[in-house]
Amino acid sequence: MMRLPWFDYRAPRSIAEAAKILAGEGPQAMLIAGGTDLLPNMKRRHQTPKVLVSLKGIPELKKVSNGSGIVFGSGLTLSEILNIEKTPTALRQATAQIATAHLRNMGTLGGNLCLDTRCTYYNQNYEWRKAIDFCLKKDGATCWVATASKRCVAVSSTDTAPALIALNASVVLTGSSGEREIPVDALYRNDGIEYLSRRPDEILTAIKIPQKNFKSTYWKLRRRGSFDFPILGVAVALRFSSGNIIQDARVALGAVASRPFLVEKASEYLKGKALSDDVIAEACAMIASRAKPMDNTDMDLYWRKEVADDFAGYALRELRGDDMRAMRMRIARQELTG
Ligand SMILES: Cc1cc2nc3c(=O)[nH]c(=O)nc-3n(C[C@H](O)[C@H](O)[C@H](O)COP(=O)(O)OP(=O)(O)OC[C@H]3O[C@@H](n4cnc5c(N)ncnc54)[C@H](O)[C@@H]3O)c2cc1C
Structure with missing residues (x-):
């Protein structure tokens, strides 16, 4: 059985109190929301904070507000996000x-956006990692994926995140x-270790999505x-005009680099065109x-690169109005294999 290391637990009641604790404790403290990523990581000794600052008891982080767009508190659980009618597709x-x-x-949504990067050589228990003399992301000096790389390439x-980037959201x-x-x-940031531009004393408190009649898909x-x-x-x-011409387009990719990102060239190319x-x-x-x-990560590398073209096509055809339900079912049934 993998046990958690010892830690102190702090339970602030407001964002201001949490920020104060975080600033006071410095790098030995980490935020915890749902703990679904952090606690398994602590069991594997990927992260060993001395202090956990819980966000669970902060009502401000649970707020949802509607105006010209929608604002989600970062502490909303993923199930709660699914129950909100205005959540974009x-x-x-x-x-x-x-x-x-x-x-x-x-x-939570905030925890999902701050999720640790992953790698075959990292997401293993302590003994497994020790047996290969660890890796660049944690406790070692070598990136076993790209041994000449000075940068960790965890994914x-x-x-x-890619969905929110496509929706032009901000945090x-x-x-x-x-x-x-x-x-x-x-x-x-495109760095498997320093993957966030968030400063250590900052809390991701809200996610803002400007709703501008976008049709979207993931x-x-x-x-x-x-x-x-x-x-x-x-x-x-x-976003389409009445004549089905694309007025605005945003395409984003996830899980193919150490960061999710906007594909600028394709987004620009699509503007002003019909989806022929x-x-x-x-x-x-x-x-x-x-x-x-x-x-x-999982599955054959070259096949994963090849299917990026297919998946982009499924997304664009779905937004054109093609019936893609059968393809979604095929993917869910694991009928595509690499
Ligand atoms: C079996 C399994 C399958 C999973 N599958 C998926 C999957 O398919 N896709 C996927 O995206 N995720 C997956 N996850 C990961 C995880 O469950 C989700 O990403 C979840 O949304 C993380 O949210 P959390 O609130 O539990 O984060 P936590 O574990 O509490 O925190 C995660 C990280 O974010 C930081 N953090 C949390 N909240 C904030 C905040 N408000 N501000 C700043 N930093 C913050 C923490 O310090 C920590 O570093 C899976 C996990 C497991 C165990």
């Missing part, structure tokens, strides 16, 4: 495919010295259709060319 589809119902009842595995980060708002895209590749981390995520949000088969094929080639998966 791409976010709903991404959230519904995270883990299992039990984990979605505990896991971003959050499902909601609010609150620290003891104030608050700032940045696009979700800017929350991430397509996820994973080994098991029942539950599994993504090994490819394609999110697309499009030729336009879809051209956009898919642009999207797939940006997918650079590494050999550090």
Whole structure:
């Protein structure tokens, strides 16, 4: 049995109190929301904070507000996000495919956005990692995926981040010295260790989605259709004019680098066009060319790169109005294999 290391537990009642504790305790403290990622990581000794600052008892983090867009408190659980009527489609589809119902009842949207990066050589117990002299991400000096690499290439595995990037969402980060708002895209860095631009004393307090009549969708590749981390995520949000011409487009990829990111070239290319088969094929080639998966997660690396083109096509065809339900079922039934 893997046991948790000892830690002190703090339970603040407001964001201000949590920020004060975090600033006072310094790097030995970590935030905990649902704990569905952090506690298994602590059991495997990936993270060994001396102090856990719980966000569970902070009512401000549970708020939802509607105006010209929608604002979600970061402490809403994934199940709660699914129960909110105005949750945009791409976010709903991404959230519904995270883990299992039990984990979605505990896991939060904020925790999902701050999820640790993953790698075959890292997501192992302490003894396994020790047997290979650890790895660059934790306790070692070598990246076993790319041995010449000075940078850790662990992969971003959050499902909601690409969906939120496509939806042009931003996050609010609150620290003891104030608050700032940045696009979700800017929350991430392409570094498996320092994967967030969040400062250590900051709490991700809210997620803001400007609703601008976008039609959106999220397509996820994973080994098991029942539950599994993504090994490819394609999110697309499009705004159409009355003549079905694309006025605004945002395409984002997840799980193919250490950060989720906006595919700028394809997003720009789609603007002003109708979704003909030729336009879809051209956009898919642009999207797939940006997918650079590494050999550090499930399924064959080259196959995962190849299917990025297919998945982008499924997303665009669905937004064109094609009936893609049979393809979604095939993916859920694991009929695609690499
Ligand atoms: C079996 C299993 C399957 C899973 N499958 C998936 C999957 O398919 N897709 C997926 O995306 N995830 C998956 N997860 C991971 C996890 O369950 C979810 O990502 C969940 O949303 C994490 O949220 P949490 O509140 O539990 O985060 P926690 O575990 O509490 O925290 C995660 C990290 O975020 C930080 N953090 C939490 N809240 C904040 C905040 N408000 N501000 C700043 N930092 C914060 C913590 O310090 C920690 O570093 C899976 C987990 C398990 C155990």
